[in-house]
Amino acid sequence: MSQTNQVQDDSNQTTIEDKPVPRFIFKNPDYEQRKLSRRSTSSNLPTKQWKSLKQILSYEKNIPWPEDTVHYSSVVAPPTFKPSLKYSDISRFECNYTEPQTKLHYYDVEEYRLIRRLPSDIVNGYLSLRGALNPLA
Amino acid sequence: MELKVLKDIKTTPDPYYEYSDELRLSGLPIVFDNGAWSCRVGWASCDKPNLIFKNLIAKPRKERGKKDGETQVGNDITNIEAVRFQLKTQFDKNVVTHYDIQEQIFDYVFSHLSINTEGCVNHPIVLTEPFLNPNYSRSLMSELLFECYQVPHLCYGIDSLFSYQYNGWEGQSSVIISCGYQCTHIIPVINGCIDASKAKRIDLGGFSVTHHLHKLLQLKYPAHMNTITPSRSDEILWDYGFIATDYREQLKKWLDAEFYDANVVKLQLPYSVAAPTLTTEQQKDRRKELAKKLVEMNAKKREERLVDDERHLNELLELREIVQLTPSDHSHGREAFKSMGINNIAALNKSINQLQAKIEKTRAKILAYNNGEEVVEEPKPKVAKEITVPESEAEKKSWLSELRKKRAFIVDRKNARKQRRQDLAKRRTAAAQERMRLISELARKEKRDDDFGMRDEDWDVYKVINKDAGDTDSEEEQEKLIELEEVLRQHDPEFVALNQEQELSPKEANQLHIGVERMAGPECLFQPSMLGSVQAGVSETLNFVLNSYPPHIAQSLASNIFVTGSLCQMPGFVERLNKDLLENRPFQSHFSVSLAENPELDAWSGARQFALSENFLDFAISQADYQEKGGEFFRVHPCSNKFEPYPLVISLDEPIVTNTGGGEGEDTVILM
Numbered sequence: 019m020s021q022t023n024q025v026q027d028d029s030n031q032t033t034i035e036d037k038p039v040p041r042f043i044f045k046n047p048d049y050e051q052r053k054l055s056r057r058s059t060s061s062n063l064p065t066k067q068w069k070s071l072k073q074i075l076s077y078e079k080n081i082p083w084p085e086d087t088v089h090y091s092s093v094v095a096p097p098t099f100k101p102s103l104k105y106s107d108i109s110r111f112e113c114n115y116t117e118p119q120t121k122l123h124y125y126d127v128e129e130y131r132l133i134r135r136l137p138s139d140i141v142n143g144y145l146s147l148r149g150a151l152n153p154l155a
Numbered sequence: 156m157e158l159k160v161l162k163d164i165k166t167t168p169d170p171y172y173e174y175s176d177e178l179r180l181s182g183l184p185i186v187f188d189n190g191a192w193s194c195r196v197g198w199a200s201c202d203k204p205n206l207i208f209k210n211l212i213a214k215p216r217k218e219r220g221k222k223d224g225e226t227q228v229g230n231d232i233t234n235i236e237a238v239r240f241q242l243k244t245q246f247d248k249n250v251v252t253h254y255d256i257q258e259q260i261f262d263y264v265f266s267h268l269s270i271n272t273e274g275c276v277n278h279p280i281v282l283t284e285p286f287l288n289p290n291y292s293r294s295l296m297s298e299l300l301f302e303c304y305q306v307p308h309l310c311y312g313i314d315s316l317f318s319y320q321y322n323g324w325e326g327q328s329s330v331i332i333s334c335g336y337q338c339t340h341i342i343p344v345i346n347g348c349i350d351a352s353k354a355k356r357i358d359l360g361g362f363s364v365t366h367h368l369h370k371l372l373q374l375k376y377p378a379h380m381n382t383i384t385p386s387r388s389d390e391i392l393w394d395y396g397f398i399a400t401d402y403r404e405q406l407k408k409w410l411d412a413e414f415y416d417a418n419v420v421k422l423q424l425p426y427s428v429a430a431p432t433l434t435t436e437q438q439k440d441r442r443k444e445l446a447k448k449l450v451e452m453n454a455k456k457r458e459e460r461l462v463d464d465e466r467h468l469n470e471l472l473e474l475r476e477i478v479q480l481t482p483s484d485h486s487h488g489r490e491a492f493k494s495m496g497i498n499n500i501a502a503l504n505k506s507i508n509q510l511q512a513k514i515e516k517t518r519a520k521i522l523a524y525n526n527g528e529e530v531v532e533e534p535k536p537k538v539a540k541e542i543t544v545p546e547s548e549a550e551k552k553s554w555l556s557e558l559r560k561k562r563a564f565i566v567d568r569k570n571a572r573k574q575r576r577q578d579l580a581k582r583r584t585a586a587a588q589e590r591m592r593l594i595s596e597l598a599r600k601e602k603r604d605d606d607f608g609m610r611d612e613d614w615d616v617y618k619v620i621n622k623d624a625g626d627t628d629s630e631e632e633q634e635k636l637i638e639l640e641e642v643l644r645q646h647d648p649e650f651v652a653l654n655q656e657q658e659l660s661p662k663e664a665n666q667l668h669i670g671v672e673r674m675a676g677p678e679c680l681f682q683p684s685m686l687g688s689v690q691a692g693v694s695e696t697l698n699f700v701l702n703s704y705p706p707h708i709a710q711s712l713a714s715n716i717f718v719t720g721s722l723c724q725m726p727g728f729v730e731r732l733n734k735d736l737l738e739n740r741p742f743q744s745h746f747s748v749s750l751a752e753n754p755e756l757d758a759w760s761g762a763r764q765f766a767l768s769e770n771f772l773d774f775a776i777s778q779a780d781y782q783e784k785g786g787e788f789f790r791v792h793p794c795s796n797k798f799e800p801y802p803l804v805i806s807l808d809e810p811i812v813t814n815t816g817g818g819e820g821e822d823t824v825i826l827m
Contacts, residue, residue: 042262042265042266043271043272043273043274044265044266044270044271044272044273044274044275044276044304045262045274045303045304046274046275046302046303046304046305047274049302049303050303068252068253068254068255069252069291070247070252071247071248071250071252072247074250074252074289074291074292075289077291078289078290078291081801081802082802083799083802084802086352087799088287088351088352088354088797088799089287089289089799090250090285090287090288090289093286093287093351093354093355093356094355094356094358094690095341095355095356095357095358095690095691095696095699096355096690096691096696096699097689097690097691098683098684098689098690098691098692098695099691099695100691100695102682102684103403103682103684105675105685109671110371110406110671110672110675111406111409111410111671112403112406119577119578119584134574137377140374140377143370143373143374144374147367147370147371147374147686147687148684148685148686148687149686149687149688150687
């Protein structure tokens with residue numbers, strides 16, 4: 019068993035020497051091989067899809083943990099209890115007015131005039147920055 | 156305030172360190188602070204990390220027919236903006252999820268440490284992981300390190316706790332505020348043990364702050380959308396950004412023009428000067444030159460044509476001779492006719508005459524040209540409309556005001572039309588709804604007593620429902636407007652003054668004036684609503700955490716607030732926390748906020764200290780542990796997460812059927 023392994027290793031080394039990339043010598047060749055074989059069996063499919071954090075968390079949620087376990091998803095900060103202040107989108111000053119059409123906040127007449135002249139992509143940029151963009155409205 | 160310039164610092168590729176025999180045999184731990192923003196790696200023997208780089212790789216897109224480009228890692232990326240769309244990170248929020256990329260990062264690190272042992276990295280690894288890292292992620296990380304690199308030992312710890320310990324806080328009750336790149340954690344520690352159940356994580360961090368400032372600047376200067384890059388915003392943030400102690404007070408100060416002038420940062424963006432416009436004299440010269448070239452070309456063409464025509468004429472003359480010499484029905488002559496495309500003798504004569512006239516004309520022209528008689532016609536300047544400017548002052552004034560009124564009228568009409576177009580483009584506006592009402596009225600079926608069209612005015616309704624309201628921006632109007640503005644610019648000094656600001660020198664046009672943005676950018680940490688997040692800000696969450704304890708414990712926690720993470724180096728961060736605590740804590744109660752000695756590197760230093768401690772290996776997982784206890788296993792130590800093994804109830808081989816007994820004996824629950 020071990021002999022065959024050695025033979026394989028030798029052949030691997032020779033092929034590696036042919037190529038100009040004998041790079042990471044510290045890596046376990048078996049692991050690399052396994053990874054490659056995983057890839058070659060389904061060459062047309064994309065390589066291994068890693069679970070996103072969301073998927074990982076929903077997977078963890080479905081596990082019957084003991085009652086007092088603390089998870090990643092259980093320490094999310096609470097929603098704010100303070101009313102959010104209104105800041106002008108243009109000048110960032112605290113303000114009281116909202117332009118009815120674009121829903122942009124503005125501080126004074128000058129800014130109002132400016133808003134009326136703003137192209138829609140800038141308006142949408144301001145709105146989406148503070149998460150107020152509603153494309154259906 | 157003086158003009159500032161962007162530094163646009165480029166990263167320098169990391170050096171390759173020597174891997175001596177001594178080092179190879181020492182079994183010295185490698186300390187890894189794997190942060191979402193930057194990765195710091197070094198030998199435990201060094202007092203500073205050997206490598207500090209952005210935890211990113213740039214993977215060129217695969218293109219058909221092209222060889223795969225080289226993947227760049229960390230500091231190999233010298234110009235990050237050039238590869239902005241190819242950047243990849245192994246992180247999803249603050250958790251590592253892409254282990255292919257993590258593997259490339261490890262490759263980069265170990266190759267830069269010049270490790271050359273075959274098939275393994277023979278050093279224990281101390282690796283930081285996020286607070287409450289899911290077991291799933293940890294098991295993949297262990298798999299990578301144990302199987303791909305065959306490390307002998309591995310130890311996990313939380314970065315902020317390492318920093319906490321490094322700063323000499325041990326066995327006390329305190330609150331750790333750790334500001335990361337993706338998340339900010341607020342972790343209470345009771346008598347040296349973290350109380351994870353009361354800890355909170357805010358999904359805001361260095362990234363959000365940079366992003367906020369970046370968007371603010373881009374929206375303020377849409378013309379420089381592409382020049383304001385994320386890395387420049389980052390530079391601006393760290394050079395000029397600050398956290399206001401009292402945001403609302405400070406905002407009011409910015410309203411004051413003097414304060415604004417004193418505190419605004421004027422930043423020069425790089426720009427290239429467009430080629431200077433030619434003077435009229437130069438333009439004339441150039442035009443003359445062009446004309447001369449044209450004339451020469453014409454002359455050449457003419458001569459060519461002359462030669463051509465003469466040859467043709469000779470041919471035709473020859474043909475005539477042949478025709479005259481031979482009888483008209485002779486086949487030879489007819490063939491000759493056919494070959495020239497001419498039907499009869501009359502047509503032949505006609506074309507000969509034409510050709511002769513043409514040749515003569517051309518000859519005359521050439522002669523004239525050679526004598527230099529031909530003069531290039533200068534295009535006459537457009538005749539400006541005669542404007543009679545009234546003589547007397549009073550008359551001129553009224554005349555000017557008249558002009559101004561006319562202009563204002565056109566501009567207003569244009570604006571009104573634009574407004575109407577905008578209104579109609581959206582469905583919710585009054586104008587759009589009125590239009591829909593009219594249309595539905597017109598389309599109504601019941602038309603018993605329909606007298607529509609009896610009066611001419613009835614038809615006006617179609618003008619109203621037309622999207623352009625029956626009149627559009629006409630060219631005529633535009634011309635009139637330009638003309639009016641031209642006259643005004645010539646005769647009205649006020650008009651000139653009003654419109655002068657539009658013309659900025661390229662230097663001024665490429666300046667950013669960063670005022671309120673300096674503090675509005677980072678403020679989103681304390682007011683996440685600025686970014687549309689419903690979460691509480693740092694101060695409010697801190698208060699929430701403190702209030703979840705009985706008063707005497709909260710008091711001891713508040714007296715030891717420890718802040719770490721690079722973001723808290725932002726000027727004013729600690730002052731702001733102090734101010735908010737003063738507002739929120741009970742009257743005259745004691746609290747204190749202290750900053751880590753080096754918020755950026757203390758996590759690494761703490762991890763290093765831990766790696767050098769005597770009983771370090773007692774807390775590490777060995778290969779054998781990994782094989783036996785699985786990927787998610789790790790040994791708990793003061794700086795680690797709490798180990799929560801997967802509950803034993805679940806078996807992946809077969810579903811367990813449990814009887815939930817009692818009243819409904821039939822009900823079974825299947826746990827997968």
